Amino acid sequence: MSVNTPPISAGRALEALRLGHAAQMRGDLTASWMLHGRPGIGKTEIVAQLAEETGSRLFDLRLTTIEPQDLRGLPFYDHAAKRTVWYPPEDLPDDPDQSAILFLDELTAAAPALQPTVYGLLQERRVGLHVLPANTFIVAAGNTVDDGAVAYEMGTALSDRLIHLNVVAEAADWIARYAVPRGLHPAVIAFVRTRPDLLDTTADALLRGRMIACTPRSWARVSAILRAVPDRVLRDTLIAGTLGEAPAAEFVLLEQEIAATVQVADMIAADPRERVALYPESLHGLTALVYALVTLAERETLPEVIAIMAGIRHLADRRGGDFARLPLAELTTHGMELLIERSLAQGWQEAFRGSEAYAAYVAER
CATH class of the missing domain: 1.10.150 (DNA polymerase; domain 1)
Incomplete structure (x- = not known):
């Protein structure tokens, strides 16, 4: 069966899970979520990032490597009560004071014999007598048969227990x-x-x-x-x-x-008057330069990085040639936006306030 819900990017899927997690913590919505997507698309990274952002402990269960009894726990004979009790496994959340994310990875590749056990986790949020704490957020992930991965068709009894996200x-x-x-x-x-x-x-x-x-x-x-x-x-x-x-x-x-x-280190170390000769001449080279500046920038080098990024827009005037045919303004704007975003995340925004190159860039825009 096809996943008959509109495709969304990994970023939008993360946003949806953020909202779902916040709603569950408020008590407005308790649901289990399913990330569908091809192998290598980043489903695991989405869940790991959500756990990091929310300060949750991540319980990562690869369902292809476990048996039903691994979720049910082990039986123990209580001689005093004259009955069998079950000891739950340690890889299920049990702390009501610790926010947790239970990640059921490779759900569609799990053996059919395991699925009835998973049903209880997804719908009733329990296995046997072990009830998951209210602060446990459940996300499953898997591939489809059409992805060329090992997968079983998801039955309606399982599908109906989930909110489905089709990640592309x-x-x-x-x-x-x-x-x-x-x-x-x-x-x-x-x-x-x-x-x-x-x-x-x-x-x-x-x-x-x-x-x-x-x-x-x-x-x-x-x-x-x-x-x-x-x-x-x-x-x-x-x-x-x-x-x-x-x-x-x-x-x-x-x-x-x-x-x-692309010689970023040389450009940062060079005299400002000599930098114009170090810019790469191709669109590929300039694009790589933009991303290299963003990823390699440090607090100490940020003033030089801002100046180099701002200088891209003037290359047609200063170097001529093929630069006149390149989207220099668009590259500069894109690079500045990325650089500002990273600087805000790192707390480096003060460098922009004192940058003459950035002030000139803003004035021109």
Whole structure:
């Protein structure tokens, strides 16, 4: 069966869970939630971020690795009462004073024999005599049969116990919500921004019978490979083994161009009069420069970073050539917005108040 609810980005799904969590803590709504989405799309990261934001203890249960008795607990014979009692497992929330998130991952891949036990958790919020505390927020996640993953069809008895969110990969959302805050490699961010269709190629890979596909998770892995593997030949092989041969070949060409033209450390250290000659000349290079400035900025270097970002809009006047054909104003505005957002999160906003470059940028706008 298809997931007949409109698709939403991972960022919007997180917003929905935030609202649901707040409503449950107020006592307005108690429900169980289900994140549907292809492998590697970021479902686990959404729940982990919600737990971090709300200060909740995360109980992460991978349902493909447990049996029904693992949730039910162990029987113990009470000689005095002459009956069997059950000791609940420690990986279920039981503290009424500690906010908790119970994450039932890989729900659609769980063995059918486990599903009746899960029903009680999702609807009655209990297993046997063990009742979950009222401050326990329940989120499940899983893939569908059409995603090429191990999955069972979700029956109506299970589906009816959930609020369903159909999560899809959206490049702009992924860059703003995940890639920039996590400091992924600028080449990865620049490439996904210019080729958003390659953020998630799972459907195309399945259609073509190919094992490897691009996913948000694989792009994060490529970022780690770029920083961890200095040998270019081996690194390119690992990237191909992560993305697939064709997307990797396209990405490697862009990454080599960026590596040769984007020198953020040199630009920060250079005399302001010499910086104009250090700007990369291609759109890919400038895009990577914008994200590199945002992710690599520190409190001490922020004045120089602001000046370099603001200088992008004047490159057509100062360097001429192909710069006149590039969207310099849009790149500058986008970069400034990202830089301001990061600075506010870090408490660095004072640098903007004292920046002549930023004042001139605002006056021109």
